[in-house]
Amino acid sequence: MNASLYSVNATAILRHFNGLTVWQRRHERAPHKPLLALWAIGRCLRGCARLVDYKTVHTELGALLKKFGPSRQNYKPQEPFWRMQKDGIWQVPSAEQVRVQSNGSVAPTELRKLGIVGGLTTPIHELFRRDSAKALEVAHLLLDAHFPETLHRAILEETIGDCLFDTNRVADSKVELDKSELLKSTYVRRRRNPKFRRKILETYAFRCAVCEFSLEFPNGTWPALEAAHIMWHSCLGPDDTNNGISLCVVHHELFDWGAFTILPDSLRVVVSRALLRRKSRDSIRQFHGSPLSVSAKHTDDRPADAFLNWHARNVFKDNRLPEMKAG
């Protein structure tokens, strides 16, 4: 194989993923395309056929969107399946059979009825099959661009993970070797902005704003305490104190997963009703309805309404926002 040609192709392909446009409306998160791309990369690494029928995408991408996307009535997996064709990475070979609506959408029932299939383009599929490191590089690029680090491991496990961790199903043994590099780089990136972390932890007197967890090691470090972005960094949330909150690792993960949100003004914790309905003991129910245990000393440093509203709308796993405003 011509090495320089291969290199040019790989660069061009990375550029396609880098420029993956995301459907956005009023700053809502749209994890549709990145999740479909990650899911397709996983299939590729597992040695699956390039093309897959829409029915399978509907079920599997729908489940991923429900887990990692904003809480919505309808998750619309047909949108990325159809629209990602324009991004230069996805192909629907029988696209001309499908009736396109005036808004550019297609009906999922029609995709199913016609047995429409789609998949990564042939050059991309072939590149990823022969170069699993490149596939994982792209997976990281997508994760970094669209999700906070607290969700990366879970998304990797659900999309491309079973080929990373199950050696019997690895299409290329090189994938297993890449696992340590992959996890190491995730670990390193968690600490990429020490100034923001320090500023936020100081603002909250080195305590978790929810449970007050605080532990200083004799060497002056504060383990298990993190600076969470309210509006995600990956969604262009700024590194400002009014977009940050000091949380222990448990409450940081729960906040990014949408288990709870924080109301503007009162700064009360509101837990998702799906969790409140469960009777089991956990680490968040007890804080439902209570104001943050620790608040920033200066008013300007307190969480801004705009960022809290974004979190409630785009991350919180609950649809009923009007009820929350009563808090």
Ligand SMILES: [Zn+2]
């Ligand atoms: Zn905590």
